[in-house]
Amino acid sequence: MIKRIIFGLILCVAIAACSSSDDGNNGNNGDGFNRTELLTNLADNIIIPAFQDLGVKLSAMDVARANFVNSQTQTNLDALSAAWLEAYSVWQHVELFNIGEAEDVNTTSDDRGFVRFFNIYPVSETEIDGYAASGTYDLTSVLVDQGFPAFDYLIHGIATGDATALDKFTTHTNASGYMTYMTDVMSRMLSLNNQILNDWQNTYKDQFISATENGLNGSFNKIANDFIFAYEKGFRAQKVGTPAGVFSAGQTFPDRVEAFYKGDVSKTLALESLTALENFFVGRAYNGSTTGSSLRTYLQFLDSDDIVTAIQSQFTAVRTSINGLGNNFSNEIENNNTQVLTTYEVMQAMVPLIKVDMRQALDFAIDFQDSDGD
Amino acid sequence: MKKLALSLFVIGSLFTSCSSDDDGGNPNQVVAPATYEFLRNGQTTISFTGQTQRIEMAEEIISALKNTSFTEAQIDGMFNNTGDNFSDAELNAATTKKVRSKTAASFDFFGGSANISNLADFDGWIAEQVNDVYPEWGNAASAGNAGFINEGVAQDGSTRYVNAKGLELNQAFNKSLIGAMMADQMLNNYISEGLLSGFTEANDNGTLVEGKNYTDMEHDWDEAYGYLFGTASSVSNPLLDIGEGLGGSDSFLNKYLDRVNDDPDFNGIAQDIYDALKLGRAAIVEKNYDVRNEQAEIIREKVSQVIGVRGVYYLQSAKNAFLNGDNGSAFHDLSEGYGFIYSLQFTRQPNSNSAYFTKAEVDAFLADLLEGNGFWDIASDTTILDTISTAIANRFGNFTVAQAAP
Numbered sequence: 001m002i003k004r005i006i007f008g009l010i011l012c013v014a015i016a017a018c019s020s021s022d023d024g025n026n027g028n029n030g031d032g033f034n035r036t037e038l039l040t041n042l043a044d045n046i047i048i049p050a051f052q053d054l055g056v057k058l059s060a061m062d063v064a065r066a067n068f069v070n071s072q073t074q075t076n077l078d079a080l081s082a083a084w085l086e087a088y089s090v091w092q093h094v095e096l097f098n099i100g101e102a103e104d105v106n107t108t109s110d111d112r113g114f115v116r117f118f119n120i121y122p123v124s125e126t127e128i129d130g131y132a133a134s135g136t137y138d139l140t141s142v143l144v145d146q147g148f149p150a151f152d153y154l155i156h157g158i159a160t161g162d163a164t165a166l167d168k169f170t171t172h173t174n175a176s177g178y179m180t181y182m183t184d185v186m187s188r189m190l191s192l193n194n195q196i197l198n199d200w201q202n203t204y205k206d207q208f209i210s211a212t213e214n215g216l217n218g219s220f221n222k223i224a225n226d227f228i229f230a231y232e233k234g235f236r237a238q239k240v241g242t243p244a245g246v247f248s249a250g251q252t253f254p255d256r257v258e259a260f261y262k263g264d265v266s267k268t269l270a271l272e273s274l275t276a277l278e279n280f281f282v283g284r285a286y287n288g289s290t291t292g293s294s295l296r297t298y299l300q301f302l303d304s305d306d307i308v309t310a311i312q313s314q315f316t317a318v319r320t321s322i323n324g325l326g327n328n329f330s331n332e333i334e335n336n337n338t339q340v341l342t343t344y345e346v347m348q349a350m351v352p353l354i355k356v357d358m359r360q361a362l363d364f365a366i367d368f369q370d371s372d373g374d
Numbered sequence: 375m376k377k378l379a380l381s382l383f384v385i386g387s388l389f390t391s392c393s394s395d396d397d398g399g400n401p402n403q404v405v406a407p408a409t410y411e412f413l414r415n416g417q418t419t420i421s422f423t424g425q426t427q428r429i430e431m432a433e434e435i436i437s438a439l440k441n442t443s444f445t446e447a448q449i450d451g452m453f454n455n456t457g458d459n460f461s462d463a464e465l466n467a468a469t470t471k472k473v474r475s476k477t478a479a480s481f482d483f484f485g486g487s488a489n490i491s492n493l494a495d496f497d498g499w500i501a502e503q504v505n506d507v508y509p510e511w512g513n514a515a516s517a518g519n520a521g522f523i524n525e526g527v528a529q530d531g532s533t534r535y536v537n538a539k540g541l542e543l544n545q546a547f548n549k550s551l552i553g554a555m556m557a558d559q560m561l562n563n564y565i566s567e568g569l570l571s572g573f574t575e576a577n578d579n580g581t582l583v584e585g586k587n588y589t590d591m592e593h594d595w596d597e598a599y600g601y602l603f604g605t606a607s608s609v610s611n612p613l614l615d616i617g618e619g620l621g622g623s624d625s626f627l628n629k630y631l632d633r634v635n636d637d638p639d640f641n642g643i644a645q646d647i648y649d650a651l652k653l654g655r656a657a658i659v660e661k662n663y664d665v666r667n668e669q670a671e672i673i674r675e676k677v678s679q680v681i682g683v684r685g686v687y688y689l690q691s692a693k694n695a696f697l698n699g700d701n702g703s704a705f706h707d708l709s710e711g712y713g714f715i716y717s718l719q720f721t722r723q724p725n726s727n728s729a730y731f732t733k734a735e736v737d738a739f740l741a742d743l744l745e746g747n748g749f750w751d752i753a754s755d756t757t758i759l760d761t762i763s764t765a766i767a768n769r770f771g772n773f774t775v776a777q778a779a780p
Contacts, residue, residue: 216575232485246490249454249474250497341490351485356568356727365571 031363033301034293035212035220041283041292042223043205049286050093050276051197057087058190065186069179072169081155085265088148091118092273096230096280099222100208101199105192108142111368115234116142117192121149122256128153129160132168132177139188146185148259154182156261165261214364221364224295228355229368231277236347239270244333244340252337257329266329270322278315295358304361311358314350321346404665406653409610410599412592419588420609422600425559427464427471429604429624432551434460435473436625439503439544440535442511446504453500478554478720480562481569482727491733492554495716496547503543507535515540517750525702534706539748542709548625549713553720556601556627557677561722564598565654565670570663578661595655595666602627602647602677616644627680634680639777647676671724675772678721678730682770685714686778689759694780696756705749715739715762730769739765 064083068076098113106113123145131137159168168178211219245252257266283294299308321343326332332340412419435452438444451457454474458466478492507520515521515536525531536542573590605623606612615623622632635644654669688711695704718731739762767775
């Protein structure tokens with residue numbers, strides 16, 4: 001009798017051990033980590049507050065723009081420049097979130113999503129001068145000469161034949177054309193951000209949080225890829241690698257830095273972008289310092305503390321290295337490119353940590369590939 | 375008692391059936407074809423023209439590095455495929471392929487973009503060869519001076535051209551590229567679980583690359599194959615070029631697989647690598663990724679071993695030549711060894727994300743070899759050659775210095 005009971009117990013244990021391997025989908029990946037909690041933290045505490053703040057800063061920028069349209073003084077232009085920089089800094093915190101409506105607003109075949117309309121640089125001066133002259137353009141099309149870089153040229157750049165940036169809006173033959181173009185670019189930025197924010201608040205948030213499945217369409221898979229892509233492309237390559245000649249056999253492009261026309265803020269923006277990436281990794285709330293469920297806690301949950309340590313010390317090394325550069329990356333590339341390349345190498349050293357070690361530990365699929373294949 | 379025995383039997387079989395679910399798949403479920411030949415609807419699914427072209431480009435580059443009529447700009451242009459400097463027009467503007475962008479650029483080690491400090495090494499060798507060695511082509515080399523040196527105790531053998539430290543820069547470039555491009559792309563990129571992860575769904579669904587007869591994952595695996603066998607006389611049976619007196623099909627990884635395979639201590643290694651590539655590719659067709667990954671680890675171990683063995687081989691060969699007073703041959707061996715040591719940073723320890731030696735460790739070995747007057751100094755004290763040989767063999771653990779030595 002006792003033997004039978006023992007046998008029965010063993011059988012139960014065996015069956016239980018067997019079935020526990022396929023425990024269905026309770027907001028996790030079968031690894032026990034609660035992905036729902038992670039996605040909720042990202043949406044509620046980071047993504048939506050960042051888009052909200054961008055909306056606030058874009059509105060302030062629009063007020064400064066209106067003041068300048070009413071009175072084209074250098075003081076008003078400076079105020080607009082200051083508002084532009086504030087909004088541009090907040091933009092660094094949303095650039096990563098190329099998902100949902102932000103991804104869908106771009107119907108071209110590139111993989112940049114809304115970034116295409118907010119932060120592709122350099123812009124073409126010739127094109128923008130042409131739009132000011134002709135008044136013919138469609139910002140809702142594939143046009144990339146819009147967003148923050150277009151503003152940078154408009155309010156800081158000097159058009160051919162002019163002496164100052166202000167001349168564009170006062171003495172230039174096409175002054176009213178420049179003004180209209182600027183206003184249209186502003187409207188486009190405001191409306192795109194509203195569209196994306198509304199979608200998050202009204203429909204996409206629930207969809208984002210509930211898509212806990214594995215595979216390329218799962219939210220975790222997408223957002224983890226967005227993080228890697230933002231680090232590799234928007235941060236490492238665009239801000240430093242491309243202008244410093246890393247991808248062009250050493251030929252440098254000092255005019256391809258972020259905020260080229262303003263000049264002295266490329267370091268500020270790079271550091272802001274770094275902060276945004278680091279905050280995302282540790283799940284730090286946009287408004288405040290509380291950290292929550294994130295890539296970091298996911299790694300810790302899976303006992304990959306060594307990877308967390310490596311990534312966090314690399315973030316620190318990147319910050320130290322960028323801090324060692326001057327404010328104006330364009331000048332740095334022209335006069336001190338060896339140090340810029342050293343910074344690039346420190347930035348690059350993060351890529352295998354997040355793209356290989358972290359990816360392997362969290363077991364998600366990379367959904368973008370280097371285009372220079374074959 | 376019978377009941378108990380029966381019960382135990384039942385329990386036993388229960389556990390067996392339970393554990394067999396998660397044992398990483400049964401390799402027997404995938405059967406490799408006799409040769410590397412894969413078809414879909416009667417047409418081949420194999421393609422690696424990009425790899426063949428890059429090997430051909432690399433061949434032209436190492437030739438140019440021994441031809442003083444080339445300028446630095448021309449050789450730089452060949453490395454980056456700009457300016458139409460290849461003699462084979464197919465390799466010029468007709469193709470978008472470049473050697474440079476695939477140098478130290480694997481997914482696993484570098485996130486897929488070329489590492490600039492490694493590129494600086496390759497760029498530096500080109501520049502030094504053209505600017506410092508070419509002008510001394512007609513002068514005898516000596517400690518601290520670039521020039522030519524003849525092999526042979528009587529200095530009647532092949533003429534080699536070395537820099538001020540005795541290093542042949544064309545050899546440094548050639549052998550280092552074996553690690554930085556061929557091995558790195560093969561071991562750390564195209565068979566990487568991380569790189570291939572993005573193609574799992576497409577491969578599971580049989581989704582073909584637009585306009586092609588292969589899935590992305592199939593193609594990636596073929597590209598790994600191409601870096602080793604891309605110039606073989608037979609795509610499906612590249613081992614026809616490997617064997618005593620055959621010499622392989624190129625001047626890079628294939629050639630040295632042939633050399634190592636010719637050593638009785640390592641005979642069969644070419645077959646092992648070929649078999650693993652073949653079974654891994656069949657596993658992709660069968661959507662069995664555990665078997666695929668197991669083959670990847672075999673390929674990593676064996677191809678890495680080729681580089682480790684060859685590094686030790688040349689160090690030991692150089693030691694013997696120095697003992698005979700044949701500096702010319704010793705410098706030539708050391709120059710080849712230098713490149714194989716450089717290549718160690720791109721090897722891959724199986725079941726890890728690491729090379730057998732880090733870049734820092736490799737740089738330290740290379741600095742030791744070039745200290746002071748470089749190879750000229752080693753001629754009078756060869757201790758360093760044994761020190762490095764032993765360090766390499768110990769780290770690999772799957773061969774001894776004696777086995778690797780000539």
